[in-house]
Structures are given as structure tokens and as C-alpha cells.
Amino acid sequence: MSSDVLLRAEGVGKRYARPSQPWDALVRGVLGRPEPLGEWALRDISLAVSRGESVGVLGRNGAGKSTLLGCLSGAYRPTAGRVHVNGTVAAVLQLSGTFRSDLSARENLSVYFAASGLWGRQARAALDEAEAFAEIGKYFDMPVFSYSSGMLARAAFAGAISLHSDLMIIDEVLSVGDLAFRRKSAQAFQRLREQGRSFLLVSQNPASLLRSCGRGMVLDKGRLAYDGDMIGAAEAYAQIRAQWEAGRRHGAMALGPARTPSADGLHIEQVDHGTVGTGAAGAMEIAVTVAGGRAADRIEAVLNVSHARGVLVTRVHAVGEMRSDGRAELVFRLANRLVDGAYSAELLIASGHASARVSGGIRIDVATGSSAKGMIDLGLDVQPLIEDTDRRRSPPR
Structure with missing residues (x-):
């Protein structure tokens, strides 16, 4: 060098x-x-x-x-x-x-x-x-x-x-x-x-x-x-x-207000969101700012996303480290795209000295105009089966 x-x-x-x-x-x-x-x-x-x-x-x-x-x-x-x-x-x-x-x-x-x-x-x-x-x-x-x-x-x-x-x-x-x-x-x-x-x-x-x-x-x-x-x-x-702001305005997801309960000072300070990729077809991303921790503490978090009917749809993990100001940014990327509908998210965070839980305070409303049904859009292009009458097989004798 x-x-x-x-x-x-x-x-x-x-x-x-x-x-x-x-x-x-x-x-x-x-x-x-x-x-x-x-x-x-x-x-x-x-x-x-x-x-x-x-x-x-x-x-x-x-x-x-x-x-x-x-x-x-x-x-x-x-x-x-x-x-x-x-x-x-x-x-x-x-x-x-x-x-x-x-x-x-x-x-x-x-x-x-x-x-x-x-x-x-x-x-x-x-x-x-x-x-x-x-x-x-x-x-x-x-x-x-x-x-x-x-x-x-x-x-x-x-x-x-x-x-x-x-x-x-x-x-x-x-x-x-x-x-x-x-x-x-x-x-x-x-x-x-x-x-x-x-x-x-x-x-x-x-x-x-x-x-x-x-x-x-x-x-x-x-x-x-x-x-x-x-x-x-x-x-x-x-x-x-x-591009990030455009994804927030026109992307596939909107977040409702999140309550920020805390335990031993650890709490959720900010919840942000957007899409990764182009337009509504991109993967969904949720960024969470955690505050109230101790410098250099390892922080682990789990985001559980459930449908309005109470069915768990996906679970995402994230790991980070507290900065000297007692904050950490965690990014959850949802590999599976959610179909149109209402969802709720439960966030569990823990560090070496404290833990906190946000249950039911994060609302996710998905509205992409997609025709996909169910809860998760797998991105499959499924065509209906059409019978070819010109090549219909004769019945067995």
C-alpha cells in the first residue's frame, strides 16, 4: 500500500x-x-x-x-x-x-x-x-x-x-x-x-x-x-x-400511527417505510429507529406481520448496534409481497439491557391495484386451462 x-x-x-x-x-x-x-x-x-x-x-x-x-x-x-x-x-x-x-x-x-x-x-x-x-x-x-x-x-x-x-x-x-x-x-x-x-x-x-x-x-x-x-x-x-420518497408516496404500502411503549427506556422512536425496486412491484421495506439503548449494545428485532383476520403472514428479523447517542436503525425487508388488504405488525426489540414490544400499533395498508388474491403475491403468471376443441381426443372404444 x-x-x-x-x-x-x-x-x-x-x-x-x-x-x-x-x-x-x-x-x-x-x-x-x-x-x-x-x-x-x-x-x-x-x-x-x-x-x-x-x-x-x-x-x-x-x-x-x-x-x-x-x-x-x-x-x-x-x-x-x-x-x-x-x-x-x-x-x-x-x-x-x-x-x-x-x-x-x-x-x-x-x-x-x-x-x-x-x-x-x-x-x-x-x-x-x-x-x-x-x-x-x-x-x-x-x-x-x-x-x-x-x-x-x-x-x-x-x-x-x-x-x-x-x-x-x-x-x-x-x-x-x-x-x-x-x-x-x-x-x-x-x-x-x-x-x-x-x-x-x-x-x-x-x-x-x-x-x-x-x-x-x-x-x-x-x-x-x-x-x-x-x-x-x-x-x-x-x-x-x-426515489425513496416517491416509493413512500406511490408505493404499495402505507403505515398507520405506531404506539411507542418502552421498557427500561428502550423504545421505538420512528417508523418509516418505502419500496425497493420499481413502483409497486418492488419489495416492501420498513425502517425503524430505536432509541433509549446503551452505546455499542447489540440489538435484535423481530417483525411479525399478520392479516386483519389474525393469520401470521410473514416474520422478518433484523440485527444492529446502538450508536453512541443510544439510537439504532433497523431495516426490515419483506421478501414476500403482500396482496391488497389490511395488515397489522407486531415489533419485538431487545438489547443486552432492555426490551420493548409494540403490539397492534403498526398498521399496514396495501393498495397496489393487483388482481392477486389471498395474502401473499408469489409473482406467478398462472393462465387458465383452455381446451382445444380441434384436437379433442376421441373417446376410447
């Missing part, structure tokens, strides 16, 4: 383990069988980041942005492909995700700096710099479980800034900070850019990346849809968003 290239990804893909029942895991452990994998969250990603380069990554919820960050920063092991690093890398998502909740920010950052090769006077200087930048006062020496999501983001970003790494990977987690902290972070970005540092910034807001990045990438459905200048990336992202 060239000395000018800090990071290179070659054909990187990631599949999460499919949720299963506890007894399934026990049987696999006894028989030595591997854990079943779900759909690809990330597929065939190849990219390179050079020294002094600022790269922006755009993508809607569920596009694979956080999974990409995890693979590039070393937080996740790619299912396929390889990641090469030629320098030091600091990732805000990775850093906050590895904070132990029973330790303070000072103690967590001490461990992080030691793992990054800082010891003695260098580590103490970095801790002092991080404490001053975070501006969370006495909480810097209090357990992390007492932090708000904004305080956790401040501590994580302060630690990443203080490490003075060659490449910084920054998630949209900074959006949880207040205006003053975001301005302070932008000024820190500018200083580091002038020093020749490299950045990989991830967001859903093109305007914020246009001010900071000269190169842009767009992720869509786990694949790299664009890689070029930042203006072109913003335009490509706008087209993807427009």
Missing part, C-alpha cells in the same frame, strides 16, 4: 448473525455448528483514504453507514474483504462504544490512550486536553452510566481529538451536542485539517459535509453508490432520497 494512503478497504462486506432462540444456540454449541447469518448489511465496499484528505459519507437510515465505520475502525470484523491501515486511526463511534459504564471518562480514556500507545507524560497531557475540550466538569471523574448521550459524545470526541491520530472517523453522533459544542468541534476540525490530518465524516446532512469535505461517497442498501467530488455526492444522495 502506498505511503500516501492511510486506509484501504478491499471488497469489504458484513453480515450479522441472525437472531435465534436460546435452545438453538445451545444445539449449535453442542454440535459445533456456526451461527446462521442474515442478509448483507454491507456488500463489496472498496475505497481508499489518503493523507490530508477529508471524505464525506452520505446515506439514509439503514444504508450501512455505521456498519462501514465499525469495519473501517476495527470495531467489527468484516465477513468478507480486508481493511488495511497505514497509520493511527481514531473513531468516535468506536471509542464511545468501548466505554465501560462503571468507569469514569478519565479511566476509560486512560485505557484507550494506553491501547493507542500513549504512556506517562504523553497520556497525562492527552487526558488534560480531553478534559478541557469535553467541558463536562465533575462528570469527567464520575461513572459513565450517569452521563447523558450528549455528555458521552463530548467525552468520546474529546478523546479522539486529543489522540492526534492520522485519520479520524466521525459518525453523525455529534448531532446530539449543543450548538456551542458543534461550533467548537468544527473549529477543531479546521485546525487539524490545516495540520494535514485526514477525516472520514459520516452524515445524513449534505450541507454539513459540503463545508468540510472535497470528496464524497454515497451508500445505498449496503453498497457504494457513488464515489467522487462532494457536490456530485450530494446530488446522487438527493436522487436516492427522491
